[in-house]
Amino acid sequence: MTIVEQEMKREYTAVRHAEGATVYTASFTCLASAGCEVREAYSLDEFVSDAAVRAVYYTGGWGKEHTPVSVEVNGSVRIENRKGRSSADVHPLLLVYGQSGAVYAYTVAWSGNWTLEVEPSASGDGFAVRGGLAENSIAKRLAAGETWETPKVIGAASAAGSLNEISAQFHAWYESVAPRNALSELLPVEWNHWWSYEDKLINEQVFKRNVDRAAEIGVEVCTLDAGWFGSDDESENWYDVRGDWHKVNRKRFPSGIRSLSDYVHAKGMKFGLWCEIEGLGVKADLRGSHPQFVAERDGAFLGYVCLGGEEAQRWAYDTLAGMIGDYDCDWIKIDFNLDPGEGCNCAGHGHGPEDGLYAHYQGLYRVFEQIRERFPEVVLESCSSGGLRTDLGTMEQMHVSFLSDPDYSEHQLQVFWGASLILPPQRCLHWAWSTTCGEGDARPFPTMDFSNPDLSEAAFKFHMRVAMLHTTGYSHPLEQYDARTLDAMREQIAFYKEHVRDAIRGGAYYRLTPQADRSGQGAGWNAFQYAKRDETGEGCLFVFRLSNGEAAARIVLEGLEADQRYALQDADTGATIVRTGAELMGEGLSFDDLQPVESRVLVFRPAATLNAE
Missing domain, CATH: 3.20.20.70 (Aldolase class I)
Structure with a gap:
């Protein structure tokens, strides 16, 4: 989208990544011979045709990182950081849950001050979302003919409302640009x-x-x-x-x-x-x-x-x-x-x-x-x-x-x-x-x-x-x-x-339980699954019973082949069970023998591989 004003041309771009994430940027070109000044520098400014129901964000602070806050979207919801470090007050991530059941996520790829805002439409048929450099935190002077591009905002969406799908999109985009050695x-x-x-x-x-x-x-x-x-x-x-x-x-x-x-x-x-x-x-x-x-x-x-x-x-x-x-x-x-x-x-x-x-x-x-x-x-x-x-x-x-x-x-x-x-x-x-x-x-x-x-x-x-x-x-x-x-x-x-690290490195990753809370008021069980993306189908399942965990928990896995039989071996005892992918993703696994502050790690792979050895 391009907007031409008397002194400035604004151009908003949205580039869809192969794995689903969208990269939003804006460029400003000065058309005035005397120069221009940019004061509102959003990278993202778009409308989503899905009524916003709930927004979730995560506050920060020393030793308080990633504390969730959930609010109903009855009007404008705005989060921003003005301390000069991107997550000093609140993390640069906003989740918006739509009436359709979808979830939309936006993160500002910037180290300093930023703003993210969602505003429902008057008709209730969708919401506007804006984000980028914090409003009134910058005045960028441009010479005649000069073009300036804003920092990126990365967006992701899941029609099924899955945060694991959201993460997979963010992770794939980041891995496409990440330094590595x-x-x-x-x-x-x-x-x-x-x-x-x-x-x-x-x-x-x-x-x-x-x-x-x-x-x-x-x-x-x-x-x-x-x-x-x-x-x-x-x-x-x-x-x-x-x-x-x-x-x-x-x-x-x-x-x-x-x-x-x-x-x-x-x-x-x-x-x-x-x-x-x-x-x-x-x-x-x-x-x-x-x-x-x-x-x-x-x-x-x-x-x-x-x-x-x-x-x-x-x-x-x-x-x-x-x-x-x-x-x-x-x-x-x-x-x-x-x-x-x-x-x-x-x-x-x-x-x-x-x-x-x-x-x-x-x-x-x-x-x-x-x-x-x-x-x-x-x-x-x-x-x-x-x-x-x-x-x-x-x-x-x-x-x-x-x-x-x-x-x-x-x-x-x-x-x-x-x-x-x-x-x-x-x-x-x-x-x-x-x-x-x-x-x-x-x-x-x-x-x-x-x-x-x-x-x-x-x-x-x-x-x-x-x-x-x-x-x-x-x-x-x-x-x-x-x-x-x-x-x-x-x-x-x-x-x-x-x-473990081979399964983590570039593998599929799933959070299988809600978030724990440092105060002991969050999920009493935490489980995480890693699976290699190669032909081996190997992976690891980590299960933790926290101090506030109930006596038993059922953990349902994700991303497996439904008709594949998997052998899951206990890292402590060596005991092995065999389940189909459909069983693991359906009824899951029951854990009722862990005490508070105990864990279990299961290393899994296709049972055919195990039998071949």
């Missing part, structure tokens, strides 16, 4: 030091002792998180000196970071390093040495490097490239721990007074594109105070997304259920319930000690398996664990490698 496609097992040591308790020797244990249990990537950079001052807080990436804390790491990388590589693993390339601490040397990089709004310090200008982009690229090259990194964890709001409005930063946040994110995207071009085998992990910048715009630049800082199992199940509406499981990363340092209320969330003798084997497997639903990892003090605990972790990691 050999390491990201492996779905490697990661260890990260953060929750067990944070910045004050980590040092060279502690890291090496954990690397030793990680190698023994089958970990494939060891990541050094925050705490490695800055001066030798023990009172210094890592957050205050973000930006001084040229400094290494020699008191904690006297041999430097390259020596740790070499140590990890010598153990046969990959080395990862944390960096908040946009972040700028109040005490950072960079703030004084490069004042032209400092993001400000109306003179107030915003706490980040404005990447709207080419000079700042070159600095960011050179810094990341130097870090990767000097330290021989295989994995970079990119964090961003602040809300930039409406962003920078400084003059001389390569942007106008009202498009600073837009220019910053475009600059950030360019930096990541250049890094991937130079270092195609390095994995880029997205993180922003956990999951506060989770969107398909960010993920077009990244290989994997860290879902949330807290990772206790009920929370993790809730977050993964919500995140996987738009992100394929193989692009999600969350650690098995971590050991958090500190005492009592000083802990950011409840801690988990896998070596606790009071932790049952079944509960241990439950927590390990929750983190197997996607790319998996651990933030535990492995150096402190006894041989029994390490052996148990090794066994579960080996199972993940042998049976």
